[in-house]
Amino acid sequence: MSLTAWIVVIISQLALVAGQIFLKRAMSRREHGGKKARGWTGILAIGIVMMTVWFLLWLGLMPRIDLSKLMPFEGISPLLIVLGAAAFLHERLNWRGWAGVILTCCGVVLVSAS
Amino acid sequence: MHDQLPSAARPKPAPGLFWNPYLQIFLVVLLTAVAQVLLKIGADFSPAHDSLWSWLGLTELGSWWTWLGILAFVTSFGGWLYALRFVPLGLAFALTNGVHIFVPIGSWLFLGEHIGLLRGSGILIIIAGILLLTQSVARVEEKV
Numbered sequence A: 001m002s003l004t005a006w007i008v009v010i011i012s013q014l015a016l017v018a019g020q021i022f023l024k025r026a027m028s029r030r031e032h033g034g035k036k037a038r039g040w041t042g043i044l045a046i047g048i049v050m051m052t053v054w055f056l057l058w059l060g061l062m063p064r065i066d067l068s069k070l071m072p073f074e075g076i077s078p079l080l081i082v083l084g085a086a087a088f089l090h091e092r093l094n095w096r097g098w099a100g101v102i103l104t105c106c107g108v109v110l111v112s113a114s
Numbered sequence B: 001m002h003d004q005l006p007s008a009a010r011p012k013p014a015p016g017l018f019w020n021p022y023l024q025i026f027l028v029v030l031l032t033a034v035a036q037v038l039l040k041i042g043a044d045f046s047p048a049h050d051s052l053w054s055w056l057g058l059t060e061l062g063s064w065w066t067w068l069g070i071l072a073f074v075t076s077f078g079g080w081l082y083a084l085r086f087v088p089l090g091l092a093f094a095l096t097n098g099v100h101i102f103v104p105i106g107s108w109l110f111l112g113e114h115i116g117l118l119r120g121s122g123i124l125i126i127i128a129g130i131l132l133l134t135q136s137v138a139r140v141e142e143k144v
Helices: A003-033 A040-061 A067-088 A095-113 B020-047 B064-084 B088-111 B117-143
Strands: none
Touching: A003 A040, A003 A067, A003 B064, A003 B088, A040 A095, A067 A095, A067 B088, A095 B117, B020 B064, B020 B088, B064 B088, B088 B117
16 A cells, blocks of 8 residues: 555544544533533534545545455444544443454454455 | 443433434444445446546436435434434444444345355354443443
């Protein structure tokens, strides 16, 4: 993979993680109601824009890079989301949760690689 | 975020099985898998071009199958936003990997695609991972 492809892959994955975190934050705010709910639609809009960026970059990568090279990144995205949620939303998983995430990541890589 | 709240302050989903956020995640997974299969059928029914538009996926918009697929995607996004109100993001996102079970099965049933050893093994590993995740959910619910 060229350096440009690596940069685009990294940006697309960052956009996916950030987009999901913004969506989660928006929906949590909305759920709390009152003053805390203020601005949740703006955060939701940022999340949707981020997800659109991820989708377009991913579509752009597909014809340029072998799927076998691209799909492992699809597999690790749940792991990145868990790490992002731990860092920015202070979510915690127990060991079963971690084992489940790692197993599903491995499974996705196998399914995608086939 | 909700994990830090005392159980009494946690948001509660609406009563009724349909509004259970984990059922909603399951419906999101099913709808996304249906959408993927519909988009593939739509792409197969679309005329083959080598123009810029075809590379952007716009020629597929001429097929009703594609529009049904887009409708399924949009509906699943609504369910996803609902589930995010109640379920931790990391857990919810990991559970959506169930898509990678249903898409190959749907492709085998409706598109005649083959499920080889590698893909079959991957599906079994994903099922094992999701079973562990559901056990993790059960433990969290017990504590609440």
